[in-house]
Structure formats: structure tokens, C-alpha cells
Amino acid sequence: MAQLSVTLVGRRLRNPLVLAAGILGLSADGMLRVFRSGIAAVTTKSFSLNAWHGNPNPVVADLGFGLLNAVGLANPGAQHMIREITTLLRNRVPVIASIFGTSLEELEVVGRLLRRLPLLAVELNVSCPHVKEVGGTFVTNYDLLRKAVRVVARASGKPVIVKLPAEPSRIIEMAEAAEDGGAAGFTATNTIAATDIDVELVRPVLSVTYGGMSGPALRPIALACVYTLYEVTEKPIIGCGGVESWVDAVKFILSGARCVGIGTAFSKEQPEQLVPRILSGIRSYMRRHGYGSIEEMIGAAHKR
DSSP states (O other), X not given: OOBOOEEETTEEESSSEEEOSXXXXXXXXXXXXXXXXXXXXXXXXXXXXXXBOOOXXXXXXXXXXSEEEOOOSOBOOHHHHHHHHHHHHHTTOOEEEEEOOSSHHHXXXXXXXXXXXXXXXXXXXXXXXXXXXXXXXXXXXXXXXXXXXXXXXXXXXXXXXXXXXXXXXXXXXXXXXXXXXXXXXXXXXOOEEEOOEETTTTEESSTTSOEEEESGGGHHHHHHHHHHHHTTOOSOEEEESSOOSHHHHHHHHHHTOSEEEEOGGGGTSOHHXXXXXXXXXXXXXXXXXTOSBHHHHTXXXXXX
């Protein structure tokens, strides 16, 4: 029988699927619903020390081939999110807390607040393409990135998974800096900077012009990032970007992802339908190709 379980940062998960940071990641109810649909772990929406108000509307546009958003990391702050996380932990849900900050001092405080929680990991979001205080700071200053990872790891006492940008040409250097700082793994990738124009109103569709593109349009870029990362690091990778089917999930695993994040797809299909369908498809694929476990599949595309 095909074995779907995998080990991520030292912890066994029932399958390789995780809720990606963003959609459904603000409330315990939403994340618990996704977990009960069959997903193995949840990642919270990225949160900061204090409430972050994000950008004014309009901040979301469905372009058909992907979702363009400039929500701007809006969140209610660490204390609120810790209450939501505590509810999840009581229900034995493996949780990855996704955090961001505009300074090392802020990241240290958030890390300390998370120290007492039995989290699966902390995801450090250093790559949001539409919040310059985050995506424009750490991705261009590798020394600061290195220090940020080290600060969060020491303050939280948890494995730190660094969320990298959708930039295959720079991802190796960023990963190396993060690994030097003590990164335990990587999420590849964040959304990619994009925009669109309303031809009737003659202006950008988003209030701040640029947003982050997720969904199917991001998938081949994210795959390239995962494939590239796998060849230069032994740290586990969570592949994320446009996963809507079992085929998409398998592509990420074969490219080198140990786990696969699902996010934007939940805006189109209910978790109760989507997650079982993807898991069933992965099982069928494994039987057809003679794989006994997900472990055997990870990075298999590199060996042909």
C-alpha cells in the first residue's frame, strides 16, 4: 500500500499536503476545517507583532489564470493569532506559524511569544512582493536575512522555514544566506510581483498598482525554484504555487518538495472536495509507478 506520510523538520505528518499561508489562515475555525478535510498541517496567515492594516481596497483581482492580491499582509497581530493557534494545538493540529517583521527587534519579540507553543515550525516570511518593508528589505540584504533567521530561531526555539521569493535566478544566494543563519527548511515560493490594468477605468486594478500573483500562473516559476533549490540544499522544501490537482502536487514532489502547500485553490473549491481528490490522485499515481512511499518520489525528476 502506498505510504503517504512524510517527515518534516523531524516530525511525522500523515501526508505531504499543508495549508499554505494566506487563504483560510486567519481563524482557528477555517484552519481546523482544512485539517479535517485531510490536510496534514496548517500554516497561519503571516502575522506581525502588532496589528497590520495592509492596503486600501481594491486589493484582490481574479484574472482567470491566477489571483492577483495586494492585501499587504493585513493581520490582527501576534496576541490574537496566538489565541487562534492555541485552539488548533488543543485539537492536535500541526501548526506552522508564519511571521514577518520590519526589524530584527520585532522578529525577536514575536519569536519569544511563540516559544512556549508546541509548533511544528515557524515560517519566516521575508519575500512578500507588495510590502516593501518586508519583501524589499530582506531579499536584497543577505546579511540581514542571515541575522533574521538566527534571531527567530534563537528566540522561538523552533525550526525556522524561510519563505523565499519566486525568483529562480536569486533563490540560491538567498537560500545559502538563510541556511547560514540556521534555516531548517524553505517554502518555495511566495507570490510573484505582477499588475493588471482596467481598460475601462484606465487605471491599475489594484489600489497600490502592484500585487502578488498566485494560482496556476505562478506554478511553473515555483516549480523552477523548487527544482533549483533541491540541487543545492539538503534542507526540506515546501513547494507552493498554483497547486490545484494531484498532478500539480506530484510535479512539486518530483522536483524536490517534501511537502506541498495549497492556498489559492481553496478560493475555487471546498477543502472537503479538493483535498481528498488530490490525495486519491497521488495514491493512484504511486501505485501505477511503483512508488511505495512519498520519500521515494522526492526529487525523482533529477535522477532521470
